[in-house]
Amino acid sequence: MDQLDWIITVGKCALIAFILLQVVPLMVWVERRGSALMQNRLGPNRLGPLGLFQGIADAVKMLFKEDRIPGHVHALYYKLAPVVCLVPAFMTFAVIPFGSQITVGERVLNFQVADLNVGLLYVFSIASLGVYGIIMAGWSSNNKYALLGSLRSSAQMISYELSLGLSVIGILMIFSSVKLGDIARQQGEILLQLGPISIPKWGIFVQPLGFLIFMTSIFAETNRLPFDLPEGESEIVAGYHLEYGTMQFGLFMMAEYINMTVGAAMITTLYFGGWQLLPGMSAIHAHLGDLLALSDMAREWVRVGLEITSFTLKVVFFLWFFVWVRWTVPRFRYDQVMDLGWKVMLPLSLVNIFVTGVLIYYKVI
Amino acid sequence: MEKLNNAEYGLPESEHYSIEKDPDDLWQDSRVIVNIGPTHPAMHGALRLCARLNGETIEKSYAEFGYTHRAKEKLGENRTYHNFVVYTDRLNYCSALINNVTYAMAVERLMGVEVPPRAVWIRMICAELARVTDHLVCVGINALDLGAFSYMLYGFHQREEAYTLIEKLCGARLTTSYTRIGGLMADAPSGWEREVKEWVQRTRKAIDEMDKLLTNNKIWCQRTIGVGVFNKEQCMQYSFSGPNARAAGIDLDLRRDQPCMFYNQVEFDVPVAKNGDVYDRYLVRVAEIRQSLNIIAQCCDKIQKGPIWSEDKRVRIPDKDVVFNTMEGMIHHFKFFMTGFDVPEGEAYTSFEASNGELAFYIVSKGAPRAHRMRIRGPSVWHFQAIPTMVEGLKIADMVAALGSINIIAGELDR
Numbered sequence: 001m002d003q004l005d006w007i008i009t010v011g012k013c014a015l016i017a018f019i020l021l022q023v024v025p026l027m028v029w030v031e032r033r034g035s036a037l038m039q040n041r042l043g044p045n046r047l048g049p050l051g052l053f054q055g056i057a058d059a060v061k062m063l064f065k066e067d068r069i070p071g072h073v074h075a076l077y078y079k080l081a082p083v084v085c086l087v088p089a090f091m092t093f094a095v096i097p098f099g100s101q102i103t104v105g106e107r108v109l110n111f112q113v114a115d116l117n118v119g120l121l122y123v124f125s126i127a128s129l130g131v132y133g134i135i136m137a138g139w140s141s142n143n144k145y146a147l148l149g150s151l152r153s154s155a156q157m158i159s160y161e162l163s164l165g166l167s168v169i170g171i172l173m174i175f176s177s178v179k180l181g182d183i184a185r186q187q188g189e190i191l192l193q194l195g196p197i198s199i200p201k202w203g204i205f206v207q208p209l210g211f212l213i214f215m216t217s218i219f220a221e222t223n224r225l226p227f228d229l230p231e232g233e234s235e236i237v238a239g240y241h242l243e244y245g246t247m248q249f250g251l252f253m254m255a256e257y258i259n260m261t262v263g264a265a266m267i268t269t270l271y272f273g274g275w276q277l278l279p280g281m282s283a284i285h286a287h288l289g290d291l292l293a294l295s296d297m298a299r300e301w302v303r304v305g306l307e308i309t310s311f312t313l314k315v316v317f318f319l320w321f322f323v324w325v326r327w328t329v330p331r332f333r334y335d336q337v338m339d340l341g342w343k344v345m346l347p348l349s350l351v352n353i354f355v356t357g358v359l360i361y362y363k364v365i
Numbered sequence: 366m367e368k369l370n371n372a373e374y375g376l377p378e379s380e381h382y383s384i385e386k387d388p389d390d391l392w393q394d395s396r397v398i399v400n401i402g403p404t405h406p407a408m409h410g411a412l413r414l415c416a417r418l419n420g421e422t423i424e425k426s427y428a429e430f431g432y433t434h435r436a437k438e439k440l441g442e443n444r445t446y447h448n449f450v451v452y453t454d455r456l457n458y459c460s461a462l463i464n465n466v467t468y469a470m471a472v473e474r475l476m477g478v479e480v481p482p483r484a485v486w487i488r489m490i491c492a493e494l495a496r497v498t499d500h501l502v503c504v505g506i507n508a509l510d511l512g513a514f515s516y517m518l519y520g521f522h523q524r525e526e527a528y529t530l531i532e533k534l535c536g537a538r539l540t541t542s543y544t545r546i547g548g549l550m551a552d553a554p555s556g557w558e559r560e561v562k563e564w565v566q567r568t569r570k571a572i573d574e575m576d577k578l579l580t581n582n583k584i585w586c587q588r589t590i591g592v593g594v595f596n597k598e599q600c601m602q603y604s605f606s607g608p609n610a611r612a613a614g615i616d617l618d619l620r621r622d623q624p625c626m627f628y629n630q631v632e633f634d635v636p637v638a639k640n641g642d643v644y645d646r647y648l649v650r651v652a653e654i655r656q657s658l659n660i661i662a663q664c665c666d667k668i669q670k671g672p673i674w675s676e677d678k679r680v681r682i683p684d685k686d687v688v689f690n691t692m693e694g695m696i697h698h699f700k701f702f703m704t705g706f707d708v709p710e711g712e713a714y715t716s717f718e719a720s721n722g723e724l725a726f727y728i729v730s731k732g733a734p735r736a737h738r739m740r741i742r743g744p745s746v747w748h749f750q751a752i753p754t755m756v757e758g759l760k761i762a763d764m765v766a767a768l769g770s771i772n773i774i775a776g777e778l779d780r
Contacts, residue, residue: 039518144399148421148761225512226584234407234510235762330584331512333762334421 004107012113016093020258025055027257027319034323065246070141073243077140082244082251085133088126089258095122096265097181099275099307102300111275111304112181119178123266124165127221130259131157134230134240137252141243149239152334153230156220159338160227163345164217170210170356171203171270174365184274191365203271206365209352211271213345218263220341222256225326229334264318265311272314275307396424399761403432407510407765410775414752414764421760428752430778437780441728441739445705446472446546449739454540456743456777459502460495460720461541462531464777469544470625471715471726476708478547478680483671485626487534487553490561490664491543492626492717493657494531497568498524499720499772500608500650500657507647507769508579511588511762519575523568530561546706547680549673558665565658565665572654580651589644593755593767596641603754604747607722609771612649613641619718631663643770679706705734712738721745721772743777 029044029052036043044051069075099111116122131154138150172178175186183203191201204211220227231239241252268274277285285306289299332340359365397418402408411432416423437456441449453464466488473480480488501524505517528538534557535543535550543550579585595605600613610617618635620628636652638645674681682701687694710732716725722744729738748771755771756764 035514039515040522041518144397152421228512229762232512232762234512235765237406327515328578329513329582330508330579330588331762332584333588333760335760336587 008109009113013094016113017090020090020093020261021254023261024254024257025059027260027323028055028058028253030320031323031326034320035327038324038327059250062247062250067246067248070243072142074140074142077136078243079248081133081137081140082248082255083133084136085130085255086251086258088129088133089255089262091126092123092262093258093265095119095180096262096269097184097274098265098311099304100185102304110181111308115179115181117179119180119183120168120172121178123180124161127259127262128157128161130255133255137244138240141240143243145236145238146240146242148236149230149232149242152232152236153223153240155334156223156227156229156337156341159341160217160220160345163213163341163349164221166346166349166353167210167213167217168270169349169353170207173353173356173360174206180269180274184269184276187273188276200273200276202273202276207271207352207356209348209355211267213349213352214271215267216340216345218267219322219325220337222259222263222322224256224260224322226329226332227337228326228331229337232331260319260322261315264315264322267318268311268314273310275311277306278310278313281306281310401761401764407768409506409768409773410778412749412768412773412775412778414756414768416756416761416764418761421762423756423759423761423764426753426756428749430749430775432779433775434779438739438741441736441741443735445734446708446736447701447705449736450544450546451540451542454542456741456780457499457719457721457724457745457774458539458776459774460499461539462491462495462543463499463717463719463724465541465544466492467715467717467719467724468726469546470717471713471728472546472708473675473680474715475711475713475728475730476546476677476680478675478677480547480675481672482627483552483669484549484673484675486664486668487549487673488544489626489628489631490558490661490668491531491534491541493661493664494527494561496657496720497654497661498527500654503720503769503772504575504647504650504654507643507766507772508585510765510769511585513579513582513585516575516579519571519578523564523571526564526567530557530564533557533560545680545682547675547677548682552673558668562662562665565662569655569658572651572658576651580648586644588762588766589647589770590642591640592643592759592763593770594640594642595751595755599751599754600641603751605722605751606744606747607718607720608649608653609646609722609748611636612638612645614639619716619723623716625717627664627667630667631660633657633660643766646770707732707734708736716742719744721748721774721777724777741777741780743774743780745773745775745778749773749778 032054033043033051035041044054047053047057069078094113095116097110097112097115101111102109134153135150138146138153141147171183175183177183177186187200187202189201190198191205192199199205223230231241241249244252285299285303288294288302294302399416399418400413401416402413403411408414413429413432414426415429416426418424435455437452440452444452450465450468453468454461456464469488501520505520509517531541531543532538533554535541595603595609595613597614600610600615605613605615606617614637616635616637620633621635633656636649636656638649683694683697688698689695708730710730712727712729714725714727716723723742724744725742727738727740727742728736731737751771752768755767759767
């Protein structure tokens with residue numbers, strides 16, 4: 001690696017971290033305005049255009065509050081817990097490709113921080129670290145409700161990690177790669193040609209059942225309704241972050257929203273073609289190139305721009321979907337969540353693997 | 366008492382060290398004891414449930430109340446009958462108008478005062494409006510406790526509109542103090558009945574929408590069916606009344622069985638379920654909202670112009686122009702508000718179907734302007750006693766559902 005490679009890599013890391021940090025206040029705003037939209041309310045609309053600056057105001061408020069540590073907590077773990085929650089959330093995004101590649105001169109630019117050869121395994125291993133933060137928070141808070149919350153959370157995350165991991169096996173079998181870049185690239189192939197409509201080989205078309213399991217598990221992993229038992233504000237008050245205030249609580253909240261973003265990006269990459277252009281976009285690309293009489297290089301850049309746009313649009317849709325579900329359905333009970341995880345999701349994902357294997361053996365997909 | 370195995374507790378085998386198991390001891394077996402309340406988001410008012418948990422299962426618990434005790438019954442013996450109206454608002458603050466109406470009926474019954482028809486119709490509309498708002502709060506908060514936030518706000522929107530209608534009557538939204546002994550504070554403004562009917566139309570639509578959103582929701586059904594069951598026998602043992610009793614199959618509604626006001630002139634059904642679980646209580650309440658809306662619509666059709674005050678000189682508050690322009694009126698006014706009016710000797714128990722169940726005032730008068738004994742029967746008291754039995758063996762989350770579904774209002778629980 002020469003100097004420029006280093007600069008490019010550091011630049012990509014910084015860009016991803018910056019964007020993820022910006023997603024948090026935006027998502028808080030979307031959540032609040034979105035819920036208001038569904039509930040015949042206005043939501044925050046005073047600060048800035050459409051109330052967009054509300055997130056900044058919230059952050060400033062949290063930063064300027066007195067950073068008080070309750071007397072009965074284990075101070076070290078108490079302080080460490082939010083960080084342990086937040087860091088893995090950021091790290092996961094490193095392997096997610098948000099665009100294909102472009103050749104500038106002799107250099108191939110990858111729109112992905114690191115195309116690790118362990119790809120998906122990295123995602124799962126890092127994502128499961130987040131639960132340590134929650135357990136630490138619950139344990140060090142020295143509070144019964146917080147402990148109940150963290151117990152629920154650890155049980156839930158471990159249970160759903162199984163079905164989460166197993167649901168992806170189908171995808172791995174079909175694309176025979178764990179590298180997310182490869183998986184995204186292969187989804188550009190055409191699965192079926194129905195007259196003028198060509199159906200791409202997106203994950204959802206080859207793995208519909210796997211997609212449903214994966215999505216449900218992502219909801220459980222990110223502790224969102226209907227699986228928000230670790231917080232369950234009406235039962236165990238606020239769960240694991242009950243004893244937290246100021247920006248320490250803010251870090252937990254950031255971790256939740258970044259986890260959501262990562263979840264949405266994972267769904268997009270594995271099941272919705274990742275950066276593959278949305279239907280109609282390739283036509284736009286061709287027309288735009290002809291219309292402006294662009295050079296080949298410029299056409300390439302336009303293509304990359306459209307790819308990043310498609311990726312972002314898909315992620316945004318799934319983020320909205322998270323919000324949408326949250327304000328629609330009630331919460332499960334703890335044992336029902338466990339039942340669903342072990343008795344429904346796990347067998348279903350095993351069935352999915354089996355069926356996929358059979359289909360691959362008979363060369364259907 | 367059951368003898369425990371000493372070895373299990375790390376104690377030597379000896380007669381002297383034996384511990385005896387006390388079935389009522391929460392601390393037995395050193396399980397986690399959790400105080401749920403008095404300040405807990407799912408506690409409807411300041412209630413406390415001290416629970417022994419095994420994992421998340423409530424093994425044993427006891428319920429405690431009294432955190433908002435304001436000695437209302439004693440106040441009833443120290444305030445004149447007129448002054449006590451404001452205190453009735455604070456009983457079940459979700460349906461203050463029903464308390465006002467019931468209290469006014471109780472004193473009028475003791476005095477033998479007849480209220481003119483228009484006032485009675487308005488009181489009926491008020492009572493049913495209050496019932497709708499109370500049930501909307503109950504099912505809404507119950508759903509909110511189980512995570513369905515939007516559902517609650519759909520209900521609250523209609524509730525706010527109902528409060529706007531109530532505000533047009535008496536200027537207050539929550540603590541109404543609308544009735545007077547022998548009449549009403551003020552007549553309904555012109556066109557009020559029409560506005561109420563429009564509200565009824567909108568609320569019907571909203572209820573249908575809420576119904577679609579939640580009633581057949583799989584998660585909601587899983588969370589509520591078979592949870593917090595209190596069957597017919599248990600309900601009878603614990604003196605349940607109102608929607609909670611009807612959800613268990615006790616077909617009892619004082620509006621129908623003990624008609625007061627003009628309830629025999631309107632048509633309505635009494636919804637009854639049979640399982641007595643959270644889901645049935647929810648269904649009964651939603652059905653009752655629909656019935657109440659029907660009653661309101663009928664009342665709005667039947668109401669006619671007329672006086673709102675009884676002609677009885679004892680209870681009639683003099684009009685302001687009489688007070689300001691005549692000496693006698695001024696004296697009457699002062700006498701009314703300073704000393705109050707005498708209620709003839711006697712006692713009466715007047716009950717009415719409030720939104721939560723049988724609300725009753727038992728007043729003993731010794732002929733003075735103050736009651737000798739003012740006893741209030743708030744239905745929540747009886748329902749609250751059932752909580753430890755109801756939640757035994759349930760999860761914490763189910764406890765929240767059960768508590769929300771029987772609609773404990775701390776105001777009428779503690780009085």
